Amino acid sequence: MSGYAHALTDSWTMTRRELAHWARQPGQVLVALVFPVMLLLMFGYLIGGGRGVRGDYVDYLVPGMLALTMAFGLEGTMLAVTRDLDKGVIDRFRSLPMANGAVLVGRSAADMLQSAAALALMTGTALALGWRPHGGLGAYAGAAGLLLLFRFAMLWIGIHLALVAGKPEMVQAVQILVWPVGFLSNAFAAPDSMPDWLATVVRWNPLSRTATAVRHLLGGPGGEQGHVWAAVAWPLALLAVFFPLAVRRFARPRH
Template sequence: MTDVREDRAHEETSGDAARWVIDSWTMTRREFARWARNPAGVLLALFFPVMMLVMFALFLGGSMTVAGGGDYTEFLVPGLLVLTMAFGLEGTMTAITRDLGRGVLDRFRSLPMAPTAVLVGRGVADLLESVAALLIVLAVGFALGWRWHGTLSAALGAVGLLLLLRAAMLACGIWLGLVVGRPELVMAVQILVWPVAFTSSAFASPESMPGWLGAVAEWNPMSATATAVRDLFGNPGVAGTSWAAEHALFLAVLWPVLLLVVACPMAAGRFRSLSR
């Protein structure tokens, strides 16, 4: 009798896992269908980092210096890749708040489906969009003179760090979208993202900043990823000797993992508590 109960429990667990995967993929396909109906929004999101890269590389690059005399475009491209991963936060928030305001999330919660499949589907779709954005920025950077000088495994590790940061930002965006609840409040959060992005080493080395601002930039999670990605690509990086600069790879993993550990349960809990 005990063996029969254990077999049934195993079957139910396996069935729940399979349903979760199927429901999550269904929600991912829903996001693809939404992209097909509104390609302009997707194209605009992909065009924005390209515009930033061209503007800084061509218009401002001639006046920028890099520690050790390296090429500024090679310094800039990894930083823009990091910002590309961070700037998707508001897009995720807008989509979540739109579904929340229209009652779409409440309808999904009333269906016999895995509770968090809606959030997972949104996250997977955004990650796939991020891969496309990475490829486009890398292609434009290559056209502007950027090159990677490391091994293929190191380059893949850099891409992995970028997608890890993106996953952490998506988790935060989903949770914040569920908290703010209205699309018009997304702008307030977006305004806060910009100072964090620009107080990093994405565009300039912390050594070129005032002392207190340079210290803030060195401990910025985006700086850790930017420095680690530059090292893995073999591009010019910062010349700092602080603990944060010397352990950038460790921090590039630690910061996103901490954000995921905190944001994922909070987003799932907030989603389950809707309309209670």
């Protein structure tokens, strides 16, 4: 158990390091929190509509936007990792008697705190605009758990891609890969309104699975009970692939 305790202590130290960066750069955190709110207002009240949606569009949109919020905003994490790599900070950490991967776990823990804050802010904004979940407190807790699990999986994909990119200037090219995941989904419109080939892609998108499961738990239109298990299985499968890849990549010295 001493090894696990050592790893947890190192990870908490790295988490505090990331939180200290937030205190020195609050603007970056604020932008990450406000951007999803702007998207919610834009799609819900400026563009609106929702092709193929049966029922109230806001009830359909809010769970989709919550899922989209968990997919977006990874560039801050990716930039932080690549900057540490580029400045040699990671190499200095490797030379310390520190648990392998504690730097990445600390970074992910800080990101999850920000994600929880973003989820709370988005929920509060939706409630202020008149949206109401229909499943009760337990259902919302389950929905929040699915959303944060999806975020955790996306986060480790982002960390691995940042380690592969290696330099901050490469992050912009890599993070473009996140946009198809977000917009080739059912966050804004029902797949039934799309061409068959596109609807198939959208339905298999992990973000769509999470959004559909959240809609079911919160009693919104477009929800399906069977997607709850898929919304658990997809992130766990992604974590099983990208978590060890990221830790292994981190441990590999750069040449």
